Amino acid sequence: MITQPHHVPERLALLSGSAADPFLTEGLLMGEQVHSGIDLAKVVEPLPEDDARWSVEPIRSLVDDVMFAFEKERTGADAWLAPRLHATLRLTRQEAADKRLWNHLALAVAPDYVVWRHFSERTGRVAAERFQGPSDRQCFSRLWWAAEIFRNGLDYGPVEVACGNQDLIHTVLRLGLLDHRPTAQAVVRLLKDGTITTGREVNGLSVAINAAGATLIYDVLAPDEPRDPARLRDWIEEAQTAPPVSRHVLPEGPDEDPVPEDSVAALTDYFTELFETAPVRGRKSED
Amino acid sequence: MKIYPYKRLSRPITLRVTSVALKLSDGTRDPLDTSAYSVQEQAVALGVAGHTDWVSATLGVSATLPPGADASDAAWSDLCVLAVLTDGKTNVRTSTVLTRDPEGSRDWSGTLELIRDDHVGRANLSAYAVGTVDGVGGRSITETDRSWVVDTVSDEPVRGLRLDVRKASFTKSSREWLRAYADAPWLVDTTARVPTVYVNTDIDGIVGLLDSNGSGVESKVRDLLVAQMATDVWTAVFHGAIGDLEVEPGGGPVFPADWQGEVLREMLPDVVPGVHVEEALRQVHRRRTGDSGWGELQTRIHYAAVRRAEAAKAVGYMIRSLERTNRESET
Numbered sequence: 001m002i003t004q005p006h007h008v009p010e011r012l013a014l015l016s017g018s019a020a021d022p023f024l025t026e027g028l029l030m031g032e033q034v035h036s037g038i039d040l041a042k043v044v045e046p047l048p049e050d051d052a053r054w055s056v057e058p059i060r061s062l063v064d065d066v067m068f069a070f071e072k073e074r075t076g077a078d079a080w081l082a083p084r085l086h087a088t089l090r091l092t093r094q095e096a097a098d099k100r101l102w103n104h105l106a107l108a109v110a111p112d113y114v115v116w117r118h119f120s121e122r123t124g125r126v127a128a129e130r131f132q133g134p135s136d137r138q139c140f141s142r143l144w145w146a147a148e149i150f151r152n153g154l155d156y157g158p159v160e161v162a163c164g165n166q167d168l169i170h171t172v173l174r175l176g177l178l179d180h181r182p183t184a185q186a187v188v189r190l191l192k193d194g195t196i197t198t199g200r201e202v203n204g205l206s207v208a209i210n211a212a213g214a215t216l217i218y219d220v221l222a223p224d225e226p227r228d229p230a231r232l233r234d235w236i237e238e239a240q241t242a243p244p245v246s247r248h249v250l251p252e253g254p255d256e257d258p259v260p261e262d263s264v265a266a267l268t269d270y271f272t273e274l275f276e277t278a279p280v281r282g283r284k285s286e287d
Numbered sequence: 288m289k290i291y292p293y294k295r296l297s298r299p300i301t302l303r304v305t306s307v308a309l310k311l312s313d314g315t316r317d318p319l320d321t322s323a324y325s326v327q328e329q330a331v332a333l334g335v336a337g338h339t340d341w342v343s344a345t346l347g348v349s350a351t352l353p354p355g356a357d358a359s360d361a362a363w364s365d366l367c368v369l370a371v372l373t374d375g376k377t378n379v380r381t382s383t384v385l386t387r388d389p390e391g392s393r394d395w396s397g398t399l400e401l402i403r404d405d406h407v408g409r410a411n412l413s414a415y416a417v418g419t420v421d422g423v424g425g426r427s428i429t430e431t432d433r434s435w436v437v438d439t440v441s442d443e444p445v446r447g448l449r450l451d452v453r454k455a456s457f458t459k460s461s462r463e464w465l466r467a468y469a470d471a472p473w474l475v476d477t478t479a480r481v482p483t484v485y486v487n488t489d490i491d492g493i494v495g496l497l498d499s500n501g502s503g504v505e506s507k508v509r510d511l512l513v514a515q516m517a518t519d520v521w522t523a524v525f526h527g528a529i530g531d532l533e534v535e536p537g538g539g540p541v542f543p544a545d546w547q548g549e550v551l552r553e554m555l556p557d558v559v560p561g562v563h564v565e566e567a568l569r570q571v572h573r574r575r576t577g578d579s580g581w582g583e584l585q586t587r588i589h590y591a592a593v594r595r596a597e598a599a600k601a602v603g604y605m606i607r608s609l610e611r612t613n614r615e616s617e618t
Contacts (some may be wrong), residue, residue, distance in 0.1 A: 220417045
């Protein structure tokens with residue numbers, strides 16, 4: 001397995017898809033050889049110098065720590081890293097939608113982590129989409145978006161629960177249904193209280209929610225409150241002085257209002273009912 | 288065609304944007320004039336006023352329900368109308384409840400707040416009429432059949448695919464990756480937020496030619512060149528869009544958001560004629576990921592690109608212009 005590049009940049013930058021492509025070599029995808037970092041540094045577009053958020057060191061040290069802590073159990077790394085990455089790299093959704101940032105993080109800053117987390121013994125390689133791919137596939141952006149979608153205001157607790165289920169962040173995240181905040185919180189609640197546990201159950205539930213959602217407007221059943229953009233801006237501003245995130249306790253996200261409890265409760269009940277009648281592959285019928 | 292297990296209205300909601308105002312970072316508001324939105328195109332362009340410091344936009348919306356929504360024997364109760372803004376790139380969903388204008392009117396109106404930090408390019412705005420049917424709340428009774436496009440960057444309210452054209456010296460560009468392509472007159476990059484064409488200024492005279500607005504043969508050559516570039520672009524964006532398709536758990540491809548979706552909706556009727564675009568997408572996806580048929584499809588993709596680029600027109604005018612020049616030099 002590869003180690004980090006000889007030259008790791010000090011600051012995050014933007015790496016366009018076309019510029020990144022030549023660095024996605026067979027050697028890298030097979031986890032055998034990493035670029036030195038020098039040539040890659042030449043093709044990036046820099047980010048503003050005076051913004052502390054683009055400092056690489058806090059992210060690089062998170063990645064080193066997670067590889068050390070989860071050496072025996074790689075998939076467990078997601079639940080630990082997602083909230084901490086989100087709280088370290090404080091982004092707006094607009095910024096997070098820029099794939100160039102994630103390309104740079106994966107290829108220039110931590111290609112060793114991408115290989116460590118996503119190397120498949122079966123195929124003997126890492127899928128290229130883990131370096132440069134859709135936002136729900138790319139190694140780091142999928143974690144950031146999972147944290148963004150499942151956090152309840154400043155509380156990252158639901159993110160830990162959600163990321164503990166690979167099927168939830170692998171298949172369900174891409175369905176637009178979780179963009180409705182109360183829906184995302186209700187799904188986490190079903191996981192947390194043990195109503196659903198296995199990946200198959202998660203998929204069965206999501207299919208049922210999706211099918212019902214074709215005729216139901218969840219915004220009416222479970223209204224959400226509008227968000228205040230100033231709260232997020234303040235949190236991002238605090239990045240200039242914020243200490244590194246704790247390795248032991250969950251950090252706090254932007255101080256936004258949580259999802260209205262009535263809405264989460266209403267949807268949790270509704271989904272529980274849906275799930276009881278949903279077809280789940282492999283589940284025995286009651287008789 | 289979706290099947291609904293309950294009674295609905297058969298006609299769609301008509302949705303209009305009636306006003307747009309930006310909230311600036313100093314707390315002031317700038318109401319934009321009507322050039323910011325187009326009912327014809329069903330598009331809003333928040334970039335028209337040229338502000339770089341806006342925080343949020345307030346859209347005034349008005350929805351007209353089809354007849355029958357208020358019928359005394361309607362199958363639903365608790366009627367309400369919602370405007371919903373979604374953005375596939377940023378996973379944002381914002382909804383607002385509209386209020387009925389005067390008592391008994393079929394028009395419902397309200398405002399919807401769009402936060403700039405939450406969007407990257409284009410968001411979709413649609414409306415739903417919702418009611419309780421057979422004891423089930425939250426049922427959609429009818430909705431808009433074509434959503435509005437809210438572009439947070441553009442300064443012109445148009446729906447169609449927008450390209451970014453940039454001129455760069457490939458050998459000296461700060462985009463160092465362009466240097467590997469120094470001998471190409473232009474390149475298409477489909478990995479950017481919007482498809483971008485880079486024109487290589489190192490090719491002597493290319494910029495002068497493209498910028499020329501003269502008449503005669505020169506302008507026809509320019510049009511031909513533009514048609515050639517456009518053909519390349521349409522071919523590249525089609526492959527770009529089809530190559531990044533997401534697949535549902537059930538196995539079917541999902542129509543992508545943003546420009547990829549627009550490209551596919553535009554080109555698929557020429558690539559797989561005679562079927563609904565959703566079915567066309569499934570067929571193309573199957574041929575790309577399956578064992579056969581991908582090669583055969585290339586001619587159709589090329590045809591769709593050539594049509595979009597209006598290449599036949601450019602070639603036709605070019606030939607006529609040459610004929611005229613030859614005739615004039617003979618006499």
